[in-house]
Structures are given as C-alpha cells and as structure tokens.
Amino acid sequence: MDSPEVRRDQKRAAKLLQSVAHDSRQMVKASGNPRGLLTSIVAVSAVVFTLCQAYPPRAYWLVMLYLPLILWYAVAQRGRAKPRSLINSPKLLTGAYARYFLLCILLINCLRFWEATLVGEVLAKILVTFISAMFLVTKMQTAYNRARVEDGNDQAN
Amino acid sequence: MTKPTSKAQFDVLIHAPLRLRICASLAPVDWAEFAHLKQNLGVADSVLSKHLKQLSDAGYVDIERFTKLGRSHVRISLTTAGRRAYVGHVAALREITAN
Numbered sequence: 001m002d003s004p005e006v007r008r009d010q011k012r013a014a015k016l017l018q019s020v021a022h023d024s025r026q027m028v029k030a031s032g033n034p035r036g037l038l039t040s041i042v043a044v045s046a047v048v049f050t051l052c053q054a055y056p057p058r059a060y061w062l063v064m065l066y067l068p069l070i071l072w073y074a075v076a077q078r079g080r081a082k083p084r085s086l087i088n089s090p091k092l093l094t095g096a097y098a099r100y101f102l103l104c105i106l107l108i109n110c111l112r113f114w115e116a117t118l119v120g121e122v123l124a125k126i127l128v129t130f131i132s133a134m135f136l137v138t139k140m141q142t143a144y145n146r147a148r149v150e151d152g153n154d155q156a157n
Numbered sequence: 158m159t160k161p162t163s164k165a166q167f168d169v170l171i172h173a174p175l176r177l178r179i180c181a182s183l184a185p186v187d188w189a190e191f192a193h194l195k196q197n198l199g200v201a202d203s204v205l206s207k208h209l210k211q212l213s214d215a216g217y218v219d220i221e222r223f224t225k226l227g228r229s230h231v232r233i234s235l236t237t238a239g240r241r242a243y244v245g246h247v248a249a250l251r252e253i254t255a256n
C-alpha cells in the first residue's frame with residue numbers, strides 16, 4: 001500500500017506529464033501546415049488528378065492551380081517553428097503512418113481504373129477522390145504529429 | 158510510447174512547471190521564435206525571459222538573436238545537454254507514475 005506522499009507525488013507527476021504532452025502537441029500543431037492549406041492541396045489534387053485523366057491534353061494547365069498553394073505555403077512558413085528534421089520514431093515507418101500512406105497509393109491506383117467521361121461522373125469522381133484522400137491524409141497527419149511528439153519526448157539525440 | 162534514449166534522471170531546474178512546459182514546447186522542434194513560444198505557452202514576455210535565462214545559464218537552451226529585413230528576431234532551441242536532461246526528466250516522471 002502506497003503512502004499518501006507517494007500517491008501525491010504520482011498524481012503530480014501524472015499532471016506534469018499531461019501538461020508536457022499537451023504543450024508538445026500544441027507546438028507540433030502550430031509548427032505544421034495550416035488545416036486550410038492541407039484541405040486546399042487535397043481539393044486541387046483531386047480536381048487535377050480527375051480532369052487530367054478525363055481530358056488529357058486540355059486539362060494540363062490546371063497544374064497551375066498549385067502556384068497559389070505554393071505561395072500560401074511560403075507565407076504560412078514565415079515565423080513558424082522549424083520541426084525537427086530527423087524523426088527517430090520507429091512507429092512512423094511501421095505504424096499507422098505507413099499504413100495510411102500505402103492505402104493512399106492503393107487508392108490512387110484504384111481510381112485510375114475509373115474512367116469518368118460524362119460531367120456527372122467526373123464530378124462524382126472528384127468528390128470521391130477528395131473525400132477518401134482527405135480521410136487518409138488527415139489520418140496520416142495525426143499519426144505523423146503523434147510520432148513527432150513521442151520523438152521529441154523520448155529521443156535525446 | 159517509444160523507449161527513451163536518455164537515462165531517467167530527475168532534474169530540479171527543469172521540474173519547475175513553466176520551465177518544463179518550455180522544454181516540452183521546444184522538444185519537437187529544432188528552434189522556435191520567442192513570439193511563437195510565448196503564444197504557445199500563453200505567458201508574459203518578462204516571465205518567459207526570466208525562465209529562459211535560467212535555462213540558458215544552465216546550458217539547456219540556446220538563444221540566438223539576429224536581424225532580418227530590418228526586424229529583430231530571437232530564436233530559441235534546446236541544446237544537446239538540454240534535450241538529454243529533458244528526456245531524462247520525462248523518463249523519471251514516467252517512472253514515478255509507473256511505480
């Protein structure tokens with residue numbers, strides 16, 4: 001049976017660990033890309049991917065849609081904290097992040113078999129691509145952020 | 158949760174709640190600007206400066222001041238010793254909760 005002092009210390013340590021995790025998460029979120037930028041990249045990618053496949057040579061100019069996103073990214077990076085470049089977390093390569101990344105590749109390859117030609121089909125394909133890609137990208141981002149927090153709190157090198 | 162690379166060691170300097178929060182905020186990044194860190198922690202300039210000075214004197218954080226396009230910037234980063242002490246301290250806190 002633990003003494004009241006030990007229990008009090010354990011409670012205090014647990015509270016401090018919660019605060020550590022919270023602050024690390026906050027910094028990881030603040031140093032990452034804004035949510036709106038991520039959504040825009042996925043939306044533009046869904047449109048470009050679908051239309052370039054449906055109307056090959058005519059739709060290539062749509063790639064220009066990435067230019068304002070690059071500009072947005074450059075502006076968003078100003079004044080932000082620089083994430084640690086080396087992620088030592090083994091979970092990143094073997095865990096959820098890698099799984100969702102592989103699912104993303106699988107999704108892109110599966111969607112290539114869907115040959116949309118009518119306007120309705122093209123719109124449906126854009127919507128399906130956007131929703132499924134957004135789901136996977138959000139999951140990947142969550143796994144990546146978790147790995148960064150763990151890496152920061154566990155890796156001293 | 159991965160295995161910490163630093164030995165569990167309680168660090169009295171880092172243990173103060175705000176200094177622990179500063180280290181926790183700096184842990185997942187290479188560096189952060191003073192304003193960004195202040196915003197993340199929600200504390201006053203003077204309070205943050207005081208605690209950063211204590212960490213800097215112990216060699217746990219590196220404070221770099223520079224001017225870019227006529228504006229002054231202050232970048233703060235954990236040093237190798239600071240990162241090691243912080244990881245060790247977090248491991249020690251985990252040991253306390255696990256017992």
